[in-house]
Amino acid sequence: MPKRDRWSSDDENDDEGKTSIGVGSDGAPRPPQEYHSALPPSSSPTSSSLTATSSSSSPNHLHNPLLHGSRSVYDAYTRLSHIDSGTYGIVWRAKCNTTNEIVALKQIKFDDELVKEGFPISALREINVLLALKHPNIVQVKEVVVGGGGMREKNDSGEDDDDSTGMEQPQIYMVMECLEMDLQRAMMTPDPSTAPLRGGGRGSVQPFAQSEVKFIMHQLLSAIEHIHSHWYLHRDIKTSNILLRRNGHLALCDFGLARKFEEPARAMTMSVVTLWYRAPELLFGECRYGPKIDMWSVGCIFGELLIKDAILKGNGELDQIQQIFKLVGPPTETSWPTFSSLPSSGTFKWRTGSSTSTSSSSELRRRFSLNSSFSSTGCQSYLDSAGFDLLEKLLTLDPTRRINARDALNHAYFTGGGVKMQVPEFFFA
Numbered sequence: 390m391p392k393r394d395r396w397s398s399d400d401e402n403d404d405e406g407k408t409s410i411g412v413g414s415d416g417a418p419r420p421p422q423e424y425h426s427a428l429p430p431s432s433s434p435t436s437s438s439l440t441a442t443s444s445s446s447s448p449n450h451l452h453n454p455l456l457h458g459s460r461s462v463y464d465a466y467t468r469l470s471h472i473d474s475g476t477y478g479i480v481w482r483a484k485c486n487t488t489n490e491i492v493a494l495k496q497i498k499f500d501d502e503l504v505k506e507g508f509p510i511s512a513l514r515e516i517n518v519l520l521a522l523k524h525p526n527i528v529q530v531k532e533v534v535v536g537g538g539g540m541r542e543k544n545d546s547g548e549d550d551d552d553s554t555g556m557e558q559p560q561i562y563m564v565m566e567c568l569e570m571d572l573q574r575a576m577m578t579p580d581p582s583t584a585p586l587r588g589g590g591r592g593s594v595q596p597f598a599q600s601e602v603k604f605i606m607h608q609l610l611s612a613i614e615h616i617h618s619h620w621y622l623h624r625d626i627k628t629s630n631i632l633l634r635r636n637g638h639l640a641l642c643d644f645g646l647a648r649k650f651e652e653p654a655r656a657m658t659m660s661v662v663t664l665w666y667r668a669p670e671l672l673f674g675e676c677r678y679g680p681k682i683d684m685w686s687v688g689c690i691f692g693e694l695l696i697k698d699a700i701l702k703g704n705g706e707l708d709q710i711q712q713i714f715k716l717v718g719p720p721t722e723t724s725w726p727t728f729s730s731l732p733s734s735g736t737f738k739w740r741t742g743s744s745t746s747t748s749s750s751s752e753l754r755r756r757f758s759l760n761s762s763f764s765s766t767g768c769q770s771y772l773d774s775a776g777f778d779l780l781e782k783l784l785t786l787d788p789t790r791r792i793n794a795r796d797a798l799n800h801a802y803f804t805g806g807g808v809k810m811q812v813p814e815f816f817f818a
């Protein structure tokens with residue numbers, strides 16, 4: 390791994406172990422309540438310059454040297470359409486007024502929960518991390534622009550339409566390359582070629598070809614390898630944070646929960662990663678975790694690509710644990726020797742031979758049977774033995790035995806003589 394860069398200053402040394410991040414109804418982590426105390430007085434160039442100098446917590450009182458140098462969103466961009474409203478910001482599709490380039494603008498939310506010392510910490514982190522990590526499979530941030538309230542949108546007659554909402558309130562927008570769709574939506578979109586010729590209908594959701602799954606996984610792992618080799622954890626890898634272009638190009642986004650890690654690991658908050666993609670060590674209270682938590686999420690996504698549905702859909706932490714053990718078997722002295730030392734290892738009991746299988750991987754094998762054919766009823770991609778081996782290595786309970794990103798990229802699934810990678814056929818509405 391390369392030496393730590395300038396972002397490795399103490400700026401993210403934020404006592405996360407003492408903070409608590411809530412969990413929303415969808416299982417997605419919510420921002421911590423006490424993060425304001427974590428913001429250092431002066432740290433990285435970006436974070437110090439983005440911090441309010443006034444004692445007021447109101448964003449209206451921001452005095453910001455970095456942002457004062459930023460372009461105005463009104464002059465630079467024309468809003469075209471709304472893409473999505475996430476936890477930390479609203480995302481717009483917009484056109485650059487000088488180059489006509491289509492970009493995505495993430496409008497940073499300034500609600501009281503997120504803003505403590507004048508600027509939402511998750512946005513600061515995201516900008517910091519994205520500026521530090523440049524990679525073809527990581528969404529590219531172009532600039533940060535400012536505005537006072539809403540921005541101009543074209544009305545029906547093509548004229549500028551002033552958005553009158555909150556014109557006085559300053560707004561910050563992260564300008565990013567714009568990709569067509571996220572993987573969650575791409576997987577749900579039916580294949581129009583399967584629509585009945587007469588009588589309407591939108592067609593059915595078809596499985597990806599193995600070559601397509603491979604292509605997506607390779608790009609995702611390349612992004613993760615880059616992040617981990619620069620000492621960052623993403624901590625919220627899921628299908629809605631994976632963006633795709635029509636040409637199959639993939640870019641990971643949403644670095645609002647990303648942070649630096651160290652070896653040996655120091656204490657960080659466990660309330661990270663959306664529940665369905667959360668690694669077992671986090672569910673059992675491990676606060677000294679590392680890059681392997683992201684690898685578990687990648688394993689969940691691999692399975693999801695194969696069946697086009699999330700593979701571990703727990704409706705709470707206990708149910709999530711139950712489902713994990715059912716799929717890969719509960720921990721044993723051999724499979725996860727240090728399990729009993731985890732803070733919450735004693736709080737969950739399971740019966741051998743009940744719904745949680747005793748033999749590891751037997752259920753995994755059943756659900757991801759080798760060489761499944763493309764069936765018209767179920768949606769399951771073809772998986773060869775190398776693919777199954779990689780899936781098993783990603784969904785390994787013991788994080789010390791779970792495969793890392795570099796080894797995954799060098800795995801026989803990609804390097805062996807199997808099916809070649811191929812650009813997927815995404816069906817964009």
Ligand SMILES: Nc1ncnc2c1ncn2[C@@H]1O[C@H](COP(=O)(O)OP(=O)(O)O)[C@@H](O)[C@H]1O
Nearest residue numbers: 473475476477478480493565567568571629643
């Ligand atoms: N650069 C982009 N291009 C296209 N769509 C994007 C882009 N960035 C985000 N999105 C869309 O907006 C959604 C929310 O953005 P995200 O960065 O994940 O915010 P949040 O932290 O609120 O989840 C994503 O799930 C994706 O659908």
Ligand SMILES: [Mg+2]
Nearest residue numbers: 475629630643
């Ligand atoms: Mg997101």
